[in-house]
Amino acid sequence: MTVEDIARALASRRAPLIAGAISAVVIWIVWGAIAPLPLIHDEFSYVLQSRIFAGGHWTAAAPPIPEFFEQPHVLVVPAVASKYPPGHALLLALGAVVGAPWLVVLIVNAITGALVYALGRRIANPWVGAGAWLLWLSSPFTLRFGPTYYSEVTTAALWVAAWWALLEWRASGRRRWLLALAAAIGWGAITRPLTMLAFALPVGVIVLRDVVRRRAWRDLAFATSIGVVILAVLPLWSAYTTGDWRLSPTTLYRRDYLPFDKPGFDVDRTPPARALPPVVAALYRDHIYLHEHHPLAEVSRAFVERVAAVAKETWGGPLVWIAPFALLGVLAMNGALTYGLVTSLVLLLAYLPYAHWSQWTLYYLEIEPVLCGITALGIWRAARWLSPLIARTRGAAVRLPALGAALVGLLFLVAAATTALAARRTHVSMAQFDESFRATLSTLPTARSIVFVHYEPRMLQHVSVVTNDPDLEAAPVWIVHDRGVENARLLARAPDRTPYVFEETNATLHSMNAAAAR
Secondary structure, X not given: OOHHHHHHHHHOOOHHHHHHHHHHHHXXXXXXXXXXXXXXXXXXXXXXXXXXXXXXXXXXXOOOOHHHOOOOXXXXXXXXXXXXXXXXXXXXXXXXXOOOHHHHHHHHHHXXXXXXXXXXXXXXXXXXXXXXXXXXXXXXXXXXXXXXXXXXXXXXXXXXXXXXXXHHHHHHOOHHHHHHHHHHHHHHHOOOHHHHHHXXXXXXXXXXXXXXXXXXXXXXXXXXXXXXXXHXXXXXXXXXXXXXXXXXXXXXXXXXXXXXXXXXXXXOOOOOOOOXXXXXXXXXXXXXXXXXOXXXXXXXXXXXXXXXXXXXXXXXXXXXXXXXXXXXHHHOOOHHHHHHHHHHHHHHHHOOOOOOOOOOHHHHHHHHHXXXXXXXXXXXXXXXXXXXXXXXXXXXXXXXXXXXXHHHHHHHHHXXXXXXXXXXXXXXXXXXXXXXXXXXXXXXXXXXXXXXXXXXXXXXOOXXXXXXXXXXXXXXXXXXXXXXXXXHHHHHHOOOOEEEEEEOOOOEXXXXXXXXXX
């Protein structure tokens, strides 16, 4: 196969589709399970809400004694629901209908991968498109957060979809692409409002300028209407969840458990409205520490640390040798990539008032395609500089540049495989505790039971096993907090359920003497 044959293949209409399919397979393999389970509190919250939506409801009924069922990032009063905006869970619900929300995650990653390829090809050329996609798929950033149930997986896809729609609209002027842009931004706004606001501000400047130039006010009105219709989901979500369209589930959860968990440089010392269960208490201590150490005077340090962490996630580990090409790519950027980089900077600035560990780069997953595109452009530019040297060489000398290119390609494949295997080991390791717990539950001899989880003082504040079910009455097992002598109250409400105790410290499950508990 000649270089021209490869170029034609990369430029084919099927190439982005193939890239998307490969992306889904790689993410699935790295996830490390046939049907991956949620692992972190946020993931459990999104998956629970997707199951509630899949059942045709906005919320699930409040449990009989809510304090036994309290779960991080989940409301249990006045109803059971995720605290998060509903956009991501609504998409996951498409998979939850068939008991496989993970399918949606794979599809969304496939869409992102395909569009990263297509955008790189459109903005530069097929070689840059393929390079951007390969860098995106092999980056520690993508392999760490792509195989998860976090909502950033959805907004990452919406960002690249919105960029594609914007480019199409500016090129063709067709209304349908402006409507698609509005729909992508609107869905992102009901998924991660701040993230999509950071995206919408630069887009709004470009769209308004072009609308004025084209006098496309009618098109803008239609697009705005679509955005408003999608945004109307938020007050509905609030009304059905909290009983007040003006009170969002996020605000209610913050008031009940983490009053300080909001943007700003001062710490809100308002006590939580509800007593904190052990896991939420650990989260409280962890998060308030972050807010206490995030004063306005330190904001520049926080920005530098976050940028460094994003750079490490993008070009870290075995791929660190690729980083210099990003600098070369910055010098070669065109208008589209410059706009993407500016939007990325806006996102980083938008989250500056919010305290978080700099290593928790998840909030910036959406900018990874831009960074990979710039890096791929730098690699391509370096290759162009070398091409005259290759063209002038003859005989044995021609093999030296070719051999060098082959060695670089081999080095990249080895580095990418190493990064992927390390990410898979991490995902598998994180899943072991929860999989072991679920396997233990499957050995329960009784069809209807209650498992009281006894927590000890713990360091793993982002992992727990107490979870809710959309249909609590039909659930064969209730997994609840061990509240000592208060357990008798719950047992009295469910006399047909056999009680057990799970000791988190040594991961053992044993029966509870129901009579003694009462």
